[in-house]
Amino acid sequence: MLDHVIKGATVVDGTGAAGRTADVGIHGGRIAVVGTVTQEARTTEDASGLVLAPGFVDPHTHYDAQLFWDPYATPSLNHGVTTVAGGNCGFTLAPLHPERPEDADYTRRMMSKVEGMALVALEQGAPWTWHSFGEYLDALEGRIAVNAGFMVGHCALRRYVMGPDAVGGQPNGEQLDAMVRLLRESMEAGAWGLSTTQSRSHSDGDGQPVASRHARPAELIALSRAVGEHGGTQIEAIVAGCLDQFSDAEVELFAEMSAAAGRPLNWNVLTIDAAVPERVPRQLLASERARKAGGRVVALTMPILTPMNMSLGTFCALNLIPGWGPVLALPVPERIEKLRDPDVRAEMLRRARSKEAGVFRRLANFGRYVIGDTYSEANAGLTGRVVRDIAEERGQEPFACLVEICARDELRTVLWPMPPDNDPPSWALRAQTWQHEDVLLGGSDAGAHLDRMCGAPYTTRFLGDCLRGRRLVGLEQAVRMLTDDPARLFGLRERGRIREGWHADLVLFDPERIDAGPATLVHDLPGDSPRLDSRALGVRAVWVNGVEAIRDDVVTGAVPGRVLRSGRDTETVGTR
Numbered sequence: 048m049l050d051h052v053i054k055g056a057t058v059v060d061g062t063g064a065a066g067r068t069a070d071v072g073i074h075g076g077r078i079a080v081v082g083t084v085t086q087e088a089r090t091t092e093d094a095s096g097l098v099l100a101p102g103f104v105d106p107h108t109h110y111d112a113q114l115f116w117d118p119y120a121t122p123s124l125n126h127g128v129t130t131v132a133g134g135n136c137g138f139t140l141a142p143l144h145p146e147r148p149e150d151a152d153y154t155r156r157m158m159s160k161v162e163g164m165a166l167v168a169l170e171q172g173a174p175w176t177w178h179s180f181g182e183y184l185d186a187l188e189g190r191i192a193v194n195a196g197f198m199v200g201h202c203a204l205r206r207y208v209m210g211p212d213a214v215g216g217q218p219n220g221e222q223l224d225a226m227v228r229l230l231r232e233s234m235e236a237g238a239w240g241l242s243t244t245q246s247r248s249h250s251d252g253d254g255q256p257v258a259s260r261h262a263r264p265a266e267l268i269a270l271s272r273a274v275g276e277h278g279g280t281q282i283e284a285i286v287a288g289c290l291d292q293f294s295d296a297e298v299e300l301f302a303e304m305s306a307a308a309g310r311p312l313n314w315n316v317l318t319i320d321a322a323v324p325e326r327v328p329r330q331l332l333a334s335e336r337a338r339k340a341g342g343r344v345v346a347l348t349m350p351i352l353t354p355m356n357m358s359l360g361t362f363c364a365l366n367l368i369p370g371w372g373p374v375l376a377l378p379v380p381e382r383i384e385k386l387r388d389p390d391v392r393a394e395m396l397r398r399a400r401s402k403e404a405g406v407f408r409r410l411a412n413f414g415r416y417v418i419g420d421t422y423s424e425a426n427a428g429l430t431g432r433v434v435r436d437i438a439e440e441r442g443q444e445p446f447a448c449l450v451e452i453c454a455r456d457e458l459r460t461v462l463w464p465m466p467p468d469n470d471p472p473s474w475a476l477r478a479q480t481w482q483h484e485d486v487l488l489g490g491s492d493a494g495a496h497l498d499r500m501c502g503a504p505y506t507t508r509f510l511g512d513c514l515r516g517r518r519l520v521g522l523e524q525a526v527r528m529l530t531d532d533p534a535r536l537f538g539l540r541e542r543g544r545i546r547e548g549w550h551a552d553l554v555l556f557d558p559e560r561i562d563a564g565p566a567t568l569v570h571d572l573p574g575d576s577p578r579l580d581s582r583a584l585g586v587r588a589v590w591v592n593g594v595e596a597i598r599d600d601v602v603t604g605a606v607p608g609r610v611l612r613s614g615r616d617t618e619t620v621g622t623r
Contacts, residue, residue, distance in 0.1 A: 048088060049080070049086050050074050050075070050088065051073045051090045051590075051595075052070055052073070052084050052086075052090075052092075053073075053092060053099055054070045054084070054091060054092065054095075055094055056069065056097050056099035056555065057098045058071060058081065058099050059100045059545075060101070060545040061101040061531040061534075062527060062544055063524055063527040063531075064523065066523060071084075071545065072084045072086065073553075076550060076592040076593035076594070077549065077593065078547055078549050080547065081546070092588075094555055094587075097555050097587055098555070098556055098558050099555050100127070100529075100530065101129075101526070101530040101543055101544055101552060101554070102127060102129025102553055102590070103126070103128045103506045103530055103554065104128070104130045104534050104539070105128045105130070105131045105491055105503075105533075106347060106487060106489035106490075106533045106536065107132060107313075107316075107347055107491060108132060108133050108135070108492070108494050109164075109492060110131050110493060111140050111494070112168070112169055112173050112494070113172075114187055114193075115172055115173040115174065115187075116173070119193070119596070119602045120191070120494070121580070122493075122503045122504060122580055122582075123193070123493045123503040124596060124597055124602070125583040125597055125600050126503055126507045126581075126583045127507060127583070128493075128506060129552035129553075129589065129590075129608075130534070130539065130552065130611070131193055131196075132196055132197075132198070132537065133196070133494070134197035134198035134238070135198060135283050135315070136242060136244045136283070137201040137249070138157070138162060138202055138244075139180070139183075139198070139203045140154060140158075140177075141178070141180045141182065141183035141199075141203060142178060142183075142203055142207045142229060142233065143178050144178070144206070144207050145178045150206055151175050153206065153251070153252065154203070155169040155170060156252025157251040160362070162495035163362070163495055163496035164497065165497065165577075165578075167572075167573060167574030167576055168573040171574055172572070174186060179233075179236065180233035180238055181237065184236060184237050187610050190606055191609075192605065192607065193591060194542070194552065194592070194609050195608060195609075195610055196537070196616070196617065197237075197238060197239060198238060198239050198240050198281070198283050199233040199238040199241060200242050201241060201258070201259035201262065201270070202244075202257050202258040204226050204229050204270075205218075205258035205259060207229060213261070214251065215256075215261055216261065217261070226266075227269055227270060231273055231277070234274070234277040234280055237612025237613055239279070240277075241270050241271065241280075242283040243267065244257065244284070244285040245262070245285065245287065246285045246286060246290070247287045247367075249285070267300065267304055268304060268307050271303075271310075272308065275307065275308040279538050279615075280617075281310055281312070281537060281620070282305065282308055282310055282312040284312055286314075287405075289316070290406040291405030292325070292329045292330065293333055297333070298333045302337040302340040302344065305344055306337065306340040306341040306342035307342075308342075309342075309622055310343075311345055312343070313345040313346070314346060314347065316347050316348060316490035317346040318348075318468075320473055320476075321470065321472035321473040321475070322473075324476075327480055330346060331346065334346065334485035341622060341623065345485050346485060346487070348477070348480065348486055348487075348490060349489070350509040350512075350528075351508045352468070353491075353501070354500065354501075355500040356462060356463050356499055356500070357410070357463070358453075359382070359386065359450070359453045360458030360460075362375075364407065364410060364499075368398060368399045368404055368407045369398050369401070369407075370394065370398035371395055374386070374395065379457060379458055383454045383457075383458065387450065387454065392447060396411065396446055399411035409464075409468070413434055413446040413449050414435030414438060414445035415433065415464060416433070416449060416463065416464050416465065417433055417462070417465060418430055418452065418460065419460070420459075421460055422456040422460070423455045423456050425455040426452055426455055474517055474519065478519040478520065487533060487536060488528045488533075489533060490502070497576075497577070497578035498578055500566075501566040501580065501581050504563030506529055507556075507584065508562060508563040509525060510522070510525055510561045510562075511562035511563070511584075513525040515559075522558070530543045535620070536620065537617055538617040539616065540616055551590055551592060552591055552592065553588075553589070554586065554588075554589050556586050557587060559585070560584050561586065563582070565581065566579040566581050567580055567581070582600055583597075584600075586599075591607045592607045592608070592609060594607035
């Protein structure tokens with residue numbers, strides 16, 4: 048007897064093949080039948096008019112901590128994501144040195160600063176009972192509703208071996224050997240491989256460059272070689288040029304790391320803007336160079352524009368604009384005084400519009416900002432208005448106008464920058480770039496930057512756009528880009544397609560309604576901390592390993608997810 052039958056759905060199987068009407072039977076967590084089901088089943092549902100697709104695979108998340116207080120990985124699971132890749136950007140919660148309990152505090156403060164996770168949630172929401180990477184994975188086993196795999200972070204490896212000297216120091220020969228051994232032990236326990244960062248935007252809780260930013264190429268190559276010694280592994284890496292355009296040295300570094308490992312290396316995130324036409328070919332040069340060297344470099348890119356709120360009062364992307372950090376780090380009264388100084392504002396604008404600002408130049412058109420929540424009577428009625436219009440009414444320069452609005456709220460004003468690349472040429476360039484063999488959809492950062500952005504709904508929003516909006520790709524191709532493509536990159540065993548015998552990770556949705564609701568601020572984290580959430584529209588149900596985990600945008604309470612471990616749950620994906 049089957050466990051459940053989904054009858055008469057339009058099955059879009061993830062391979063890109065045309066959808067077809069079929070029944071799908073589930074038994075023992077697997078897809079038992081695709082076609083016409085004649086067997087008896089414990090439960091059956093009519094899916095006429097609905098689309099059944101494989102569960103979506105999100106290749107870039109930071110659910111490492113959230114899964115302890117939210118085993119459902121919301122809102123990703125609501126939006127059809129059944130498998131998440133975590134441990135990205137060089138940041139993981141393990142390993143932790145057993146003789147240095149202070150390392151856990153350092154890690155929490157680093158994650159709070161660099162990934163925008165509420166410190167109180169990190170302190171109260173996770174048990175912090177592990178030391179090895181395997182113990183961390185064990186702590187999640189049997190208690191999550193999604194499938195989750197994790198890279199091991201370079202910062203944690205360095206901190207474990209070098210202690211505080213990991214920030215600013217260089218390993219001696221014995222320490223480098225110890226790092227390699229620790230990486231091997233982590234992969235033997237199930238880590239998917241190595242993640243690392245050398246991005247200038249990544250600083251720890253003390254404001255110092257995170258540990259992996261101090262690594263030299265020889266260290267990165269040694270760790271990459273170790274990745275290649277274990278089956279089912281990958282590399283994920285971030286460098287400064289990911290935010291705009293790679294330097295020649297960064298192109299060579301990515302190619303050498305991937306070739307040394309004999310494994311794909313993915314990076315995040317390729318920003319596509321028709322106003323900067325040279326960016327895409329420059330960024331994909333890393334992929335071309337890697338293939339010549341025997342490696343493979345894959346760029347992640349988002350198929351939607353993810354709204355991000357800003358503030359002059361709390362840490363956000365504005366702090367990462369060159370020269371802005373010191374001003375925005377001042378105590379609020381001093382910060383307001385500085386921001387009201389015309390000379391200071393002029394220098395800030397100059398730096399924000401300079402080439403060194405890279406992709407953050409996108410944030411420099413302050414006239415295009417929309418005012419969000421306000422907190423003073425003086426700003427009553429401004430919510431939802433565009434700064435340019437307010438500035439014209441007041442006879443002010445837009446940045447000066449924005450500063451004055453925020454100052455009246457003691458810098459608590461919420462700001463929403465309007466993206467400059469929401470134009471037909473940019474969307475046409477995206478559609479063209481998505482077809483490249485080394486470009487993959489993803490980069491949600493789900494689980495991070497919780498009160499600033501909500502990238503998790505990219506799956507449903509993209510499908511809605513493909514079905515009823517710009518229609519840049521067809522449904523079957525869109526589903527393949529969200530399912531089989533990332534599953535094959537990571538070598539997920541028997542996941543990513545609707546195929547008999549494969550794991551029953553499935554999402555059932557209404558093609559007339561599939562979409563994501565607007566991001567709204569909720570206070571449901573440990574310590575009543577805030578985060579942005581978004582409702583899934585048109586998602587009828589989500590199954591993980593054959594068990595219903597979502598029904599009509601509500602979690603069922605089941606926790607059928609699995610910790611996916613390298614080698615056991617992933618197969619080796621080579622570079623040739």
